[in-house]
Amino acid sequence: xxxxxxxxxxxxxxxxxxxxxxxxxxxxxxxxxxxxxxxxxxxxxxxxxxxxxxxxxxxxxxxxxxxxxxxxxxxxxxxxxxxxxxxxxxxxxxxxxxxxxxxxxxxxxxxxxxxxxxxxxxxxxxxxxxxxxxxxxxxxxxxxxxxxxxxxxxxxxxxxxxxxxxxxxxxxxxxxxxxxxxxxxxxxxxxxxxxxxxxxxxxxxxxxxxxxxxxxxxxxxxxxxxxxxxxxxxxxxxxxxxxxxxxxxxxxxxxxxxxxxxxxxxxxxxxxxxxxxxxxxxxxxxxxxxxxxxxxxxxxxxxxxxxxxxxxxxxxxxxxxxxxxxxxxxxxxxxxxxxxxxxxxxxxxxxxxxxxxxxxxxxxxxxxxxxxxxxxxxxxxxxxxxxxxxxxxxxxxxxxxxxxxxxxxxxxxxxxxxxxxxxxxxxxxxxxxxxxxxxxxxxxxxxxxxxxxxxxxxxxxxxxxxxxxxxxxxxxxx
Numbered sequence: 001x002x003x004x005x006x007x008x009x010x011x012x013x014x015x016x017x018x019x020x021x022x023x024x025x026x027x028x029x030x031x032x033x034x035x036x037x038x039x040x041x042x043x044x045x046x047x048x049x050x051x052x053x054x055x056x057x058x059x060x061x062x063x064x065x066x067x068x069x070x071x072x073x074x075x076x077x078x079x080x081x082x083x084x085x086x087x088x089x090x091x092x093x094x095x096x097x098x099x100x101x102x103x104x105x106x107x108x109x110x111x112x113x114x115x116x117x118x119x120x121x122x123x124x125x126x127x128x129x130x131x132x133x134x135x136x137x138x139x140x141x142x143x144x145x146x147x148x149x150x151x152x153x154x155x156x157x158x159x160x161x162x163x164x165x166x167x168x169x170x171x172x173x174x175x176x177x178x179x180x181x182x183x184x185x186x187x188x189x190x191x192x193x194x195x196x197x198x199x200x201x202x203x204x205x206x207x208x209x210x211x212x213x214x215x216x217x218x219x220x221x222x223x224x225x226x227x228x229x230x231x232x233x234x235x236x237x238x239x240x241x242x243x244x245x246x247x248x249x250x251x252x253x254x255x256x257x258x259x260x261x262x263x264x265x266x267x268x269x270x271x272x273x274x275x276x277x278x279x280x281x282x283x284x285x286x287x288x289x290x291x292x293x294x295x296x297x298x299x300x301x302x303x304x305x306x307x308x309x310x311x312x313x314x315x316x317x318x319x320x321x322x323x324x325x326x327x328x329x330x331x332x333x334x335x336x337x338x339x340x341x342x343x344x345x346x347x348x349x350x351x352x353x354x355x356x357x358x359x360x361x362x363x364x365x366x367x368x369x370x371x372x373x374x375x376x377x378x379x380x381x382x383x384x385x386x387x388x389x390x391x392x393x394x395x396x397x398x399x400x401x402x403x404x405x406x407x408x409x410x411x412x413x414x415x416x417x418x419x420x421x422x423x424x425x426x427x428x429x430x431x432x433x434x435x436x437x438x439x440x441x442x443x444x445x446x447x448x449x450x451x452x453x454x455x456x457x458x459x460x461x462x463x464x465x466x467x468x469x470x471x472x473x474x475x476x477x478x
Contacts, residue, residue, distance in 0.1 A: 019045075020043070020044065020045025020046050020047070020071060021045075021046050021047075022046075022047045022049065023037045023046070023047070023048045023049065024049045024051065025037065025048065025049065025050045025051060025057075026049075026051035026053075026078075027051075027053065033057070033059060033096075034048075034050060034057055034059040034061065034088075034096055035059055035061070035094070035096030035097050035098075037096075038098065039061055039062070039063065039065075039096060039098060039099050039117075040098045040099055040116050040117050041117070042063070042065045042073060042117075043065060043066075043067075043073070044065075044066060044067040044068050044071040044072070044073065044124070045067070045068075045071035045072075045073075046065075046067075046073055046074075047073075047074040047075075047076060048074070048075045048076070049076050049077075049078050050075065050076070050077050050078065050086045050088075050130060051077075051078040051086060052077070052078060052079055052080030052084050052085065052086040052087075053080075053086070056087035056088065056089035057086065057087065057088050057089065058089055058091075058092055058093045058094060059088065059093055059094055059095075059096055060088075060090060060093040060094070060095055060096070060104075060107070060108050060109065060110075060135075060141055061095065061096040061099060061109065061110070062099050062101040062109075062110045062111075062112075062113070062114045063075070063109065063110070063111055063112075063122060063125055063127075064099075064101070064111070064112050064113065064114040064117045064118070064119050064122045065117060065119060065122055065125070066119055066121070066122060066123050066124070067123060067124030067125060067165075068123075068124055069124060069165070071124075072124040072125060072126050072165075072167075073124065073125045073126070074125075074126045074127075074128070075109075075125075075126070075127045075128070075130070076126075076128055076129055077128065077129035077130035077131075077171075078129075079129070085129060085130055085131040085171075085172055086129075086130055086131065087130075087131040087133065088108060088109070088130055088131065088132050088133070089133055089134050090108040090133065090134040090135035090136075090139055090141060090151065090155075090157070090176070091134040091139040091140075091141075092139070092140065092141065092142075093108070093141045093142070094141065094142040095141065095142060095143050095144040097144075098116070099114060099116050099117070099144060100114060100115045100116040100144055101113055101114030101115065101116075101144070102114070102115075103159075103161060104141070104143050104144065104149065105149055105150070105151055105152040105155060106151075106152055106154065106155050106156065106159050106161075106181070107135060107155055107156050107157070107158065107159025107181070108132055108133075108134075108135040108155075108156070108157045108158070108159070108176070109127065109132065109157070109158055109159070110159045110160075110161060111125060111158075111159070111160040111161065111162070111163040111166060112160065112161045112162035112163045112185075113161035113162055121162060121163070121164060121188060122162070122163045122164075122166075123163065123164045123165050124164075124165045125163065125165070125166050125167070126166075126167040126169065127158065127167070127168050127169075127171065128167070128168070128169040128170045128171060129169070129170045129171065130171050130172075131171070131172040131173075131174075132157035132158060132171055132172070132173050132174075132176075133157060133172075133173070133174050133175040133176065134175045134176065135151050135155040135156060135157055135176040135177065136151050136153070136155055136175065136176050136177040136202075136204065136210075137150050137151050137152070137153055137155075137177075137204075138150065139151050151177070152177065153177050153204050153207065153209070153210060154177045154178055154181065154209065154210055154214075155176060155177045155178070156176055156177060156178040156179065156180055156181035156214075157173045157174070157176040157178075157179055157180065157202075158171075158173065158179070158180045158181070159178075159180075159181050160180075160181070160182040160183060160189060160192070160217075161183055161185060162183070162185040162188050162189055163189055163192075164188070164189065164190045164191055165190070165191045166182075166191070166192050166193070167192075167193040167195065168180065168193070168194050168195070168197060169193070169195045169196050169197070170195075170196045170197065170445070171197045171198075172197070172198045173197055173198070173199045173200075173202070174198075174199070174200055174201040174202060175201050175202065175231070176202050177202065177203070177204055177210040178202060178203075178210050178211055178212075178213065178214045179199045179200075179202040179211075179212045179213050180194065180199065180212075180213040180214070180215065181213075181214050181215070182213075182214075182215040182216060182217050182220070183216060184216040184217055184218075184242070184243075184265060184267070184268040184270070184271055186268060186270055187218055187268060187270030187271055187274070189216070189217040189218070190217055190218040190219050191217075191218075191219045191220075192215065192217045192219065192220040192221070193220075193221050193223075194213065194215075194220070194221070194222045194223075194225060195221075195222075195223050195224050195225070196223075196224040196225060196445045196446060196447075197225045197226070197445065198225070198226045198228070198444065198445050199212045199213060199225060199226070199227050199228070200212065200226075200227065200228030200229060200230070201228065201229070201230065201231050202230055202231060202234070202236075203230035203231045203234025203235070203236045204231075204234055204236075205231065205232075205233035205234060206233060206234075206235065207234065207235060207236065208235045208236055208257065209236065210234065210236045211230070211236040211237045211238065211239070211240040211256070211261075212227055212228075212230060212236070212237075212238050212239060212256065213227075213238075213239050213240065213241075214240045214241075215240070215241045215242070215243060216241070216242035216243050216265055216267075216268065216271065217243050217244075218243070218244045218245055218270075218271060218274055218276070219243075219244070219245040219276070220241070220243045220245065220246055220247070221247045221249070222239065222247070222248045222249070222251055223247075223248075223249050223250050223251065223439075223447065224250050224251065224441065224442075224445060224446055224447040225251045225252070225253075225445065226251070226252045226444040226445045227239060227251060227252065227253040227254065227255075227256075227259075228254060228255065229254065229255035229256070229293075230255065230256055235257055235294070236256065236257060237256045237257045237258045237259075237260075237261040237294075238253050238254075238255060238256030238257075238258070238259050238260070238261075239251075239253060239256075239259065239260050239261070240261040240262075240263070241260075241261070241262050241263075242263055242264060242265045242266060242268075242271070243265070243271065244265065244271040244272075244274035244275075244276045244277035245274070245276030245277070245279070246262065246280045246281070247280075247281045247282075247435070248260065248281070248282045248283075248285060249281065249282070249283050249284045249285065249435075249439075250283075250284040250285065250439050250440060250441045250447050250460075251285045251286070251441065252285070252286045252288075252441055252443065252444065253285060253286065253287050253288070254286075254287075254288035254289075254290070255288070255289075255290060255293055255294070256293075256294055257294035257295045258294065258295050258297055258298065258299065258300050259287045259288070259289065259298050259299065260282065260287070260298070260299045260300065260301075261300045261304075262280055262282075262299070262300065262301045262302075262312070262316070263300065263301075263302060263303045263304045263305070263311075263312075263337075264302070264303030264304065264305050264307065264310045264311045264312060265277065265310065266303075266304075266305035266307065266310065269310075272310045277312065277314065278312060278313060278314020278315060279314055279315050279317070280301065280312065280314070280315070280316045280317065281317045281431070281435050282299070282316065282317065282318045282319075282321065283317065283318070283319045283320050283321065283427075283435065283437060284320050284321065284437055284439065284440060284441065284450075284460050285321045285322075285441070285460060286321070286322050286323075286324070286412060286441060286460050287299075287321060287322070287323045287324070288323075288324045288325075289323075289324070289325040289326070289327050289331060290326055290327070291326050291327050291328050292327070292328075293327075296327065296329065296330055296331050296332055297331075297332045297333075297334070297335045297363060298323060298325075298331065298332070298333050298334070299316075299318070299333065299334050299335070300334075300335040300337070301316045301334065301335070301336055301337070301341055301343065301366075302335075302336055302337025302338055302341045302366075303337050303338075304337070308337075308338060311337050311338060311340070311341070312337075312341060313338065313340040313341060314341070314342070315342050315343075315344060316334075316336075316341065316342070316343040316344070317344050317428070317431060317435070318334070318343055318344065318345050318348065319344070319345070319346045319347045319348060319427060319437070320347040320348065320424065320437045320456065320458070320459060320460055321348045321349075321459070321460055322348070322349050322351075322412045322459040322460040322461065323348065323349070323350040323351070324351055324352075324410075324412070325350070325351070325352040325353070325354070325359075326352070326353045327352065327353075327354060327358070328353075328354055329354070329358065330354075330358050330359075330360065330383050331352055331354070331358055331359055331360070332359075332360045332361075332362070332363050332382075332383065333345075333350060333359065333360070333361050333362075334361060334362050334363070334366070334368065335362070335363035336362060336363070336365050336366025336367075336368075336388060337365060337366070338365050338366065339365050339366060339367065339387060339388050341365070341366045341367070342366065342367040342368075342369070343366060343367070343368045343369070344369050344428065345361070345368055345369065345370040345371075345373060346370065346371045346372045346373060346424070346425055346427075346428075347372050347373065347424035347425060347427075347437075347456060347458050347459070348373045348374070348458065348459065349373070349374040349402050349412075349420055349458045349459040350373070350374070350375050350376070350379075351374075351376065351401075351402055351404075352376055355376070355378060356375065356376035356377045356378030356379050356398070356400075357378040357379070357380060359375060359376060359378075359379040359380065360379070360380045360381065360382045360383045360384075361379070361380070361381055361382070361390050362381060362382050362386055362388055362390060363382065363384070364382055364384050364386045364387055364388060365386070365387055365388045366388040367388055367389055367391070368388070368389070368390045368391065369391050369393055370390060370391065370392055370393060370396060371392075371393035371394055371395050371396060371425065372395045372396065372423065372424050372425045372458065373396045373397070373458065374396070374397045374398070374399070374402050374419065374420060374423070374458050374459075375396065375397075375398055376398065376399070376400065377398040377399060377400060378398075379398070395423075395425070397419055397423065397458075399419060402414070402418060402419060402420050402458075402459075403415045403417060403418035403419065403420070404418070410443075412459060412460060412461055413461040413462075413463060414457050414458075414459065414461065414462075414463040415463070416463065416465070418457075418463065420457050420458040420459055420463075421457050421463045421465075422453075422454055422455040422456075422457060423455070423457065423458050424455060424456035424457055424458045425455075425456065426455075426456065437450060437456060438450055440460060440461050440462060441460060441461075450462050451463075451464035453465050
């Protein structure tokens with residue numbers, strides 16, 4: 001995790017000509033509580049350091065301020081002596097003084113949408129290295145006028161009502177209705193980065209409408225995150241998204257009704273008509289399906305609103321993923337909503353503990369162009385008579401074991417003699433250079449430079465052979 005100098009004073013500094021302030025919330029006056037920070041006047045370049053303490057902070061608030069690319073507004077957790085993250089707990093939290101905002105029931109930390117402060121579009125905000133938890137019923141809180149309220153079922157630890165250039169990094173996010181909720185707000189919410197977080201234990205018992213994350217924006221990237229199982233009894237998906245310009249790369253995603261539910265922007269014509277809406281990129285991920293857990297489909301791409309004209313109807317680029325299923329019955333890799341959805345599937349490895357015939361590529365509809373993948377012998381196009389088509393473009397491999405380093409230890413790196421080694425292809429030209437496979441996930445919540453050992457291996461990890469495989473970590477991660 002990030003390492004920070006423990007300063008207990010307020011520091012004024014110049015950055016590009018801007019007078020900015022460091023606030024330290026710790027055991028020393030004047031900032032003993034988060035509410036002591038002047039959130040109504042916070043400005044570009046300001047940094048709020050929230051230091052770990054033995055008891056959680058029971059406070060909730062809105063951030064509706066405008067930073068810049070060079071001078072973002074940052075809220076940064078400072079770890080305790082044993083690496084503990086500072087905890088912001090929504091259960092019995094009190095809204096900080098000096099702010100006034102609507103939809104208080106929807107979030108623990110809210111971005112945008114307030115009367116005080118009254119900016120129309122918060123920008124360039126970073127929240128990192130905090131544990132954020134417990135925004136859901138039956139938990140209650142004290143609102144900004146002193147009344148007690150109960151959280152909404154779709155409340156979130158991090159709720160973006162509107163915002164641009166927002167980063168959530170290295171946080172632990174759990175025990176809420178939605179872990180993260182991002183609303184499109186007519187296309188004004190743009191450029192969201194969700195990076196290196198541990199997101200798990202969210203959702204509402206018996207409900208399908210809340211998820212570990214639920215997002216809609218123009219331009220959103222998930223990378224280096226560890227998605228764990230939802231709360232016991234919750235029926236939502238792990239990562240659900242309705243964005244234009246979605247990128248999901250180098251994550252570890254296990255459990256949920258579906259691991260990925262990538263559907264239509266049901267309430268935003270701006271997103272539906274955006275040029276990036278019809279191109280979705282999913283690569284370098286680990287997707288894990290347990291027996292008896294949720295839907296048997298791993299990825300859903302297209303739409304679910306019933307307004308078929310608004311479905312994604314474009315290209316899903318699905319490559320260099322490692323999919324592991326311990327489901328004893330049938331598993332379906334892709335549900336494409338209509339025959340207007342096309343999936344380009346290459347360099348993936350699917351390993352299931354059941355027999356090969358238990359795997360189907362599609363649920364019935366859609367077009368799949370597949371090449372350079374590894375599947376267990378006996379896989380099928382569909383567990384049905386499909387209306388869609390699977391086009392086998394060649395160089396796919398089958399067998400009984402792709403030979404990972406260790407199934408028991410969930411080490412999905414190819415072993416020295418694995419058939420996955422050097423069996424991949426260079427990504428399609430349309431994907432380069434922006435979506436080159438040049439990184440890989442680090443267990444857990446990190447990324448590293450992917451070793452360059454010649455041709456790409458199939459799957460999310462590269463065998464490095466005789467190379468020196470020192471871990472080169474990406475900035476911001478261990």
